[in-house]
Amino acid sequence: MVDQHKSASPHARWVRAVHWALAGAVLVLAFSGVMIFMVHPRLYWGLAGNDMTAAWLELPIGPNYRHGGWAPPLHFAPGGHAVISAARTADIFNQNGWARSLHFLAAWLLVGSGLVYAVLALITGHGARNLLPGRDGFAPAVVWADIRAHLGHQAVRPGPPYGVLQRWAYAVVLAAVPVMVCSGLAMSPYVTAGYPWVLDLFGGHQSARSVHFLTFALIALFVVVHLVMVLRTGPLRQLRAMTIGWRET
Amino acid sequence: MAFSRRGVLAGMAAGGGLMLGGCAQEPPTYGNVLRMGDWFTYNAQRMMIPRRALAREYGRGDITSTVAVGTVNPGNDHEAAFNPTAGPLWAQLAAREFAGWALEVVGAVARPGRYSLDTLLRFPARTQITRHTCEEGWSAISEWTGVPLRLVLEHAGIMPGARFVKFETYDLAQDSIDMFDALHPQTILAYGMNGTRLPHGHGAPLRVRVETQLGYKSVKFLRRIVVTEQFDDGGKFGNIAGGYAWFAGI
Numbered sequence: 001m002v003d004q005h006k007s008a009s010p011h012a013r014w015v016r017a018v019h020w021a022l023a024g025a026v027l028v029l030a031f032s033g034v035m036i037f038m039v040h041p042r043l044y045w046g047l048a049g050n051d052m053t054a055a056w057l058e059l060p061i062g063p064n065y066r067h068g069g070w071a072p073p074l075h076f077a078p079g080g081h082a083v084i085s086a087a088r089t090a091d092i093f094n095q096n097g098w099a100r101s102l103h104f105l106a107a108w109l110l111v112g113s114g115l116v117y118a119v120l121a122l123i124t125g126h127g128a129r130n131l132l133p134g135r136d137g138f139a140p141a142v143v144w145a146d147i148r149a150h151l152g153h154q155a156v157r158p159g160p161p162y163g164v165l166q167r168w169a170y171a172v173v174l175a176a177v178p179v180m181v182c183s184g185l186a187m188s189p190y191v192t193a194g195y196p197w198v199l200d201l202f203g204g205h206q207s208a209r210s211v212h213f214l215t216f217a218l219i220a221l222f223v224v225v226h227l228v229m230v231l232r233t234g235p236l237r238q239l240r241a242m243t244i245g246w247r248e249t
Numbered sequence: 250m251a252f253s254r255r256g257v258l259a260g261m262a263a264g265g266g267l268m269l270g271g272c273a274q275e276p277p278t279y280g281n282v283l284r285m286g287d288w289f290t291y292n293a294q295r296m297m298i299p300r301r302a303l304a305r306e307y308g309r310g311d312i313t314s315t316v317a318v319g320t321v322n323p324g325n326d327h328e329a330a331f332n333p334t335a336g337p338l339w340a341q342l343a344a345r346e347f348a349g350w351a352l353e354v355v356g357a358v359a360r361p362g363r364y365s366l367d368t369l370l371r372f373p374a375r376t377q378i379t380r381h382t383c384e385e386g387w388s389a390i391s392e393w394t395g396v397p398l399r400l401v402l403e404h405a406g407i408m409p410g411a412r413f414v415k416f417e418t419y420d421l422a423q424d425s426i427d428m429f430d431a432l433h434p435q436t437i438l439a440y441g442m443n444g445t446r447l448p449h450g451h452g453a454p455l456r457v458r459v460e461t462q463l464g465y466k467s468v469k470f471l472r473r474i475v476v477t478e479q480f481d482d483g484g485k486f487g488n489i490a491g492g493y494a495w496f497a498g499i
Contacts, residue, residue, distance in 0.1 A: 087450035
């Protein structure tokens, strides 16, 4: 039986489906990623880094922050190169048994649905039409008007079509996802054995890890702004538009 | 040290068999959905990564300070993986600078035997400066010296059906790798680190280095190597029971 009332939504059916697959993947990746990061909340630049080398950032998240459980260091070659080794004497917080496997499971979902999204956005023109900033994105007057509209009290009109700020946000997050995947793969000992350029792209294992964290922070910021804007523009209407749509009469 | 031709041929047969029939005996997918993800990730890597891939080797100047984690003293009964039978044995051997220690090689090999440190030192050595990548998130670059595992296995004579190599230690930990990684040219049984004998905390007197996987696969404090035809998950003290992926290429 054919439904006379067509389901309507500003978003194509495939956009809605892939949106939620990506949202689920990002949520699980963020959760498991934070669990993994809590085990060693120190970040470094360069080829390698650990508790005996200098960190550029240490985040006070969880019990492993600046834990002091180290035996006095051992010097490998007295008078030679100054590298040391210290044995850990304390048990640390570590849930990586499940957190890592969960992270990679969600990463497969991200890569799979991300590829579907990229291909469909390309062939339907959704990407160029709705998501990328286009020429308006570089017009100062248009950008300035959109900034003022966002700062003002009146609600921004829900799209599509989207304003230039929103398009810039989408463009940045679309670029961030491949960076996230590549910097993640650059931390893999086996992937980088097969494809060393992935490692060199970031300048080493710990640089890749730092880029992975910073890009995560950028995507997390996008998600927060995205959710705030959904709340500002009629959350029920927006949720409905991104799920079942509504019936046209 | 003479290498038997038959051993080398058997080794090639085992390696070749693996390349042809790769999926005959997979690591387990039992347990939960995470294990299935691990299985998928393992196979994806084996399919997409060139078979001759070598881990990056660094220069002397890239060597960094490092840390020793997990079991750092198998003789200490406060360690999480303390083994009440083998731990005190290790302490006695360590007190004698490992005189009398020998690595047992058993299972699916033609000539099971014991390899003393002196015997292992007479094998051709390989020195490599590689990155230890810990699942915790840190990494360290060190110089490792040892004998390629392949040479020891071929000396013992790998049986045609052999598919996995299991490592038993002086603590309760045990782990295994597939024959592909066991025969990898960078997989070595290391007795030297940064120009010195392997320090206690890093697995003295002998540890394995599996450079294409995460640090926890480079098992320390080796006592026995068991070549197996069937997959052995290591029971209560294997990675799988502990929740960790058996294959840790990523």
